[in-house]
Amino acid sequence: MTLLDSARASRGRLLPAVRYRDVLRVPYAAQLLGGALIGRLPTGMAPLAILLSADHGAEDGSSASLLAAVYLVANAIGGPLSARLVDHYGPRRVLPVGAALSSSAFLALAASPAEIWWAVAAVTAAGATRPPLDAALRTLWGVRGMMPSPAHQRVALALDSGTQELIYIAGPLLVATIVATTSASWALAATAAVGALGTVLFVSTPVSRAHHGVKPQSAQPDWLGPIRSARLRVLYAAMACVGVTIGALTPLAVDAADQFDAPELSGGLPAALSCGAVLGGLAYGARSWRGSTASHLIVLSVAFAVGWIPLTVAGSPTTALSTAVIPGLAMAPLLGAGFVTTSTFAPPRHTTEAHALLVAFLDIGCAIGTAAAGVTHTQALLPAGAAAAALILATARRRLTPACPHALPPLPDPEANKEPLL
Numbered sequence: 001m002t003l004l005d006s007a008r009a010s011r012g013r014l015l016p017a018v019r020y021r022d023v024l025r026v027p028y029a030a031q032l033l034g035g036a037l038i039g040r041l042p043t044g045m046a047p048l049a050i051l052l053s054a055d056h057g058a059e060d061g062s063s064a065s066l067l068a069a070v071y072l073v074a075n076a077i078g079g080p081l082s083a084r085l086v087d088h089y090g091p092r093r094v095l096p097v098g099a100a101l102s103s104s105a106f107l108a109l110a111a112s113p114a115e116i117w118w119a120v121a122a123v124t125a126a127g128a129t130r131p132p133l134d135a136a137l138r139t140l141w142g143v144r145g146m147m148p149s150p151a152h153q154r155v156a157l158a159l160d161s162g163t164q165e166l167i168y169i170a171g172p173l174l175v176a177t178i179v180a181t182t183s184a185s186w187a188l189a190a191t192a193a194v195g196a197l198g199t200v201l202f203v204s205t206p207v208s209r210a211h212h213g214v215k216p217q218s219a220q221p222d223w224l225g226p227i228r229s230a231r232l233r234v235l236y237a238a239m240a241c242v243g244v245t246i247g248a249l250t251p252l253a254v255d256a257a258d259q260f261d262a263p264e265l266s267g268g269l270p271a272a273l274s275c276g277a278v279l280g281g282l283a284y285g286a287r288s289w290r291g292s293t294a295s296h297l298i299v300l301s302v303a304f305a306v307g308w309i310p311l312t313v314a315g316s317p318t319t320a321l322s323t324a325v326i327p328g329l330a331m332a333p334l335l336g337a338g339f340v341t342t343s344t345f346a347p348p349r350h351t352t353e354a355h356a357l358l359v360a361f362l363d364i365g366c367a368i369g370t371a372a373a374g375v376t377h378t379q380a381l382l383p384a385g386a387a388a389a390a391l392i393l394a395t396a397r398r399r400l401t402p403a404c405p406h407a408l409p410p411l412p413d414p415e416a417n418k419e420p421l422l
């Protein structure tokens with residue numbers, strides 16, 4: 001049987017059963033995941049901590065909201081750039097520097113939050129230099145010898161996509177608790193501390209230390225990097241549409257709070273979505289599923305779109321909260337399938353950057369969705385963004401299906417290209 005025949009025969013075949021405990025038993029996998037989760041807590045903490053840190057001279061809080069947006073935009077721009085450095089020089093040389101700069105910027109903001117020019121500079125630096133621990137983690141899952149099989153890699157990526165939603169549940173709660181007991185400045189200081197702590201845990205593993213990066217073959221930098229891949233461009237466009245849906249929820253949750261006279265909905269709806277995502281992500285990775293990852297992407301994006309319909313017709317706060325869980329059940333598996341696809345098609349020398357760009361396009365979509373929902377106040381944005389993603393993915397299904405549908409190739413070993421010693 002030829003390799004092509006074997007690949008065709010594997011379509012629809014289940015991968016060998018791998019459980020979460022099998023992934024966490026891989027040496028240093030638990031420490032890497034734990035360090036990445038702790039180090040990424042500033043993503044869930046920073047926007048609220050910045051909003052609560054000071055009025056910045058605006059009675060309506062518009063300046064504070066602008067600062068929170070600046071942080072997110074700076075993160076979306078700086079993340080792929082930092083990830084490219086990780087690809088070239090390795091996580092141990094890049095991530096601690098980013099964590100030190102980002103944490104120092106948060107401490108600078110905590111020290112003098114009232115000066116608007118100082119705050120803008122500090123928030124920009126904090127976002128632009130935040131270490132891309134999520135992208136680095138997904139790259140290390142694929143390093144030769146880290147995960148023993150493609151099945152382990154798939155389950156590891158599903159575990160990551162499910163547990164990362166805990167950041168958006170625990171982060172705001174932690175900030176709210178610190179502000180209630182001390183002050184917003186201390187919340188910013190805590191944001192700096194947990195980011196540094198998580199990065200230290202991550203880079204202190206032998207797996208992280210052993211990954212030295214891959215130097216570019218040409219002296220001329222490849223500015224496009226993963227964007228050159230037509231397959232990844234399709235995936236990024238679809239993920240931007242998914243981001244539109246996710247970003248639209250926050251202002252629409254505020255509208256729902258006003259409509260039902262239930263202030264708890266403004267934070268409760270995003271939290272319910274994240275709770276559903278945790279459950280869905282863990283369920284998706286707990287077993288093997290038939291079909292290619294491209295098929296999973298299409299089915300999950302359709303489920304994500306349809307899952308918003310009950311929320312759009314909810315007639316009470318209780319119904320709204322319970323139905324917000326439904327689309328979350330598909331959201332984390334959809335992102336997990338996106339991570340698998342990125343790992344499959346990422347250029348070998350730009351793997352971390354490819355994952356960081358996926359997150360950046362999600363963030364761009366979130367920004368667009370937030371702005372559009374704030375202007376239009378229409379709940380149709382919730383299913384519409386996800387439906388657009390499903391349409392893009394369905395149109396490009398053949399392009400997104402590799403010859404071996406479950407393939408998750410590890411990064412090439414830099415040592416393999418060296419000439420043998422005679």
